[in-house]
Amino acid sequence: MNAWEDLVTSALLGTDRKPLAPGGGDGGAVALLDAAAVHTVRRRAGLRPGAAAAPLEVAPEDARPVLPAAARRRLGQLLAGRAAPAPAGGRRGAAPDLAELLPQWLAAANERGCRAPAAALPALLDAARARTDLRPQALAFAGPRGLWLARLNPEWKFALRGTGGGGGAGALPDPADAEGVRALWEEGLFAERVALLAAVRAEDPARGRELLASTWGAERAEDRLMFLDSLRAGLGPSDEEFLEAALSDRSRNVRATAAELLSALPASALAGRMAGRAASCVSLDRTRGAETIVVEAPHECDAGMRHDGVVPTPPTGRGERSWWLGQLVEAAPLGCWPARFGGRSPEEIVALPVADDWQAELHAAWCRAAVRQRDAAWSRALLGSPAAPQATGPGTSSLAERAQLLATLGAEERAGWVASFIAAHGLSEAFQLLGVCAVPWAEPLGRAVVDALDIARDAGSYPWSFSGVMGLAERCLAPDAAPQLAALTTVSAEPEDASPGAAGYWSEAFQRLVSTLELRAAMHAELSGAS
Template sequence: MDAWEELVTSALLGTDRRPPALAGATAGDAPVALLGAAALHTVRRRAGLRPGPAAEPPEPAPEDARRPLPEPARRRLGQLLAGRAAPTPSGGRRGAAPDLAELLPQWLVAANEHGYKAPASALPALLDAARARTDLRPQALTLAGPRGLWLARLNPEWRFALRGGGGRAALPDVREGDAVRALWEEGLFAERVALLASVRAEDPAAALELLGSTWAAERAEDRLMFLDSLRAGLGGEDEEFLEAALSDRSRNVRSTAAELLSALPGSALAGRMAKRASSCVSLDRTEGAVTIVVEAPHECDAGMQRDGLIPTPPTGRGERSWWLGQLVEAAPLSCWPARFGGRTPEEIVALPVADDWRGELHAAWCRAAVRQRDAAWSRALLGAPAAPPATGPGTSSLAERAKLLSTLPEEERARWVASFIAAHGLPEAFQLLGVCAVPWARPLGGAVIDALDIARDAGSYPWSFSGVMGLAERCLSPDATGQLEALTALPAEPEDASPGAGGYWTEAFQRLVSTLHLRAAMRDELRGPIE
């Protein structure tokens, strides 16, 4: 030990100031001699250590009964995971190569639809990808399966997978009462969420009983997430549990319970809200023309607050209009035709509204249509796609329109957005495209390609359409490559065009075509030889 301390001192002070006491060492070779002596002492010190006790080996990884990926698809997953963090090309130009990072989410969805499991060798990279991108987590953890959750327990950086990040654990059969109860009481949060969904799909009453058995002891944030999981398959049998949750000590839990109850048109809460809202909105025929008149609430009493109304408005909102909007949003839409003389939603929305209450009333109806998934009211509030958003019914907000569109059947949604693009162009339609089913139906895909062609012919740069181009790469059907091939040639630029714009557009269309070809290959690889 003394010799080691002497070597350390010489190294810190320098061999010139403190020459090491080494046999045969001269001033010239003292540094080399010191390093050689240190290496010798290091080996001697390590050889003198006793081995520590062996750590307990981890429990074996659970089995995953799902089928493995076909070999081409397994290689593709490796390429996508390796390319998800590829550097941006120099100069900021993406070039004509597909963006693998944007194709990974779509590949994961398709692989899970086929019921595949991730290769064991890909699990670390898959968990790293899910850690870096929260949007990947549900699909990535589903593909990783029970072995992914097992592996996540061994690395603190992957702990996100153990707390509601998605994925499916190896769940017991819902008929095995003891196993279900044990997992519910002792499992990780992600496992408990998956278990609740599994039991609810088979026996909703048993799922509610399971949830109620530990409800009072759950943390507020866990109660909120468990309650939110009741959205899937929400029905009348959930009303009693949700009514009790209206008295929860957590404000967020109370609000969510009220929202779910208002989505049940036959619930007692919906009836109370319908009575309150109807007392505020009525018809006036005194002036000859039928007009909707509004008398907003003058107070937000304790009963209204228990049913989910928030008494304090946001900054800049008046109290009465804030209370009115919440009442109308929570009232069942089925109450309004009777209130307005049997009129249809289209006829009700077309009625004039007195005293500038139209915007507030229509916005609340929009939120109610989305909450209650009412396609008839959504159609009425959307109006004709060719009508300017500022003059149509419902709302001029594209974000609100996108929510209304989400309640319509997929084909009708695609037709409506295609007509909107034809009338108003792509910049106004970006948010609407995001709610359309993927791959886009032929009319919608054709409308997007035509609009991009028109934008190219206008002579502007494609950068202002980069968001739409990114969506097109992910959402266009691979069958659209035939329509796009003609756009990959370098066009003749008009005199008033932006310099080099044609070349940028050609590069963008080439990248779009190559991405669609790659997506088609990915689709075929996942189908495998047996499908």
């Protein structure tokens, strides 16, 4: 046992029970500490130098243009979370929310192809670590230098997921690099493979499907499900053979997803089989005076239906026959119905009466089919007039269904429909519909929202019930709407039946909205100098 180990033993047991070795002094505690100090210096002086660490890899170049000085200062303010100055005489609550403006700033900077300032990269990665909603835009803005820096801090490892974050630039191989794609597909982590399949599929759908088919039989069921879902991007007739084979997969979820994808291909064999089954259940009866749709739901879920993705067991509270009927109708191509109903248009079909209380079930299935098949004509028919009361609409029973149908329409038509809905029904029912409209809101929609807010203010409505719409307006209104809103920032006289303090809240909320729109305009102006 060497001298250092003797000292450690004496320290653990006490110098009374284990005195210092000869030459270690009088054996007391002071002598122990003195001896420990001497040996510590001796041990440190005797250390041999270790091998030099490998130098850090040089950060990659980022050829994107630099940010203008004003935009750099704005980014620093947003990342630090410092509030913009409140309007003169306004309360703190009237100042813009910088946390909501950062995602918009990042999106605008990426649209202009600017690179992140090197000094801002740590704060940018910290912000992306704290907020998953920021990550796609933040990492795109951080670029290759952000990934290089992320490899040096374990807290930023999220940035390396799905990017092949070992060495080099940390990016997926180019889809044209057949050897690199094959190597990562066969050897990569699951997240890397999902990202790779999506990238290849976006570039060349057929090649992405062939890549998946090459290892399909060896994949786990849960992985097959995730990979199969990637085929939604670029889905086309050439995918039918692969998807038909997947209908016999041993996993029920894989079979169901394959059936859903095939039903989105109106010319597929599965869609044809479903059309035949649905047509046998839904027909036109001309013997009732007025022509009426009659429904005879399936009496059993046979083997062929189960093979084609029909789930035999209904959820709790649903009848079997209505459950099977809904699945058949939503999987049938919508193009089969005009011929079934005497050449009628979708609007005329939806307007037909349905016998025996089957209308809600039938129309709900058509809604799901229109969304799945992205059929704008049927979506318009099922949406009906935006002025129609929800309970008496032609084909929808909920705002959630209307929002899904609206998403199949073009941005301009969608905004016009929602603007008319707001004009007829106000804002209280429109929140879900506003969420599917393109940003920034088109002028008719933005004007309708502002007018409805003004009406709610003048009516003395409970102001906090509109906070969600106000938040959407801060993010989605076009900045040039600020002048229209400026007149609403004053505190108006409260009606007798108004909520206490409503006028002050509305004034503050409109001040905040105006300030946010002006700040968004300034952000875009600051970024416009990038070259």
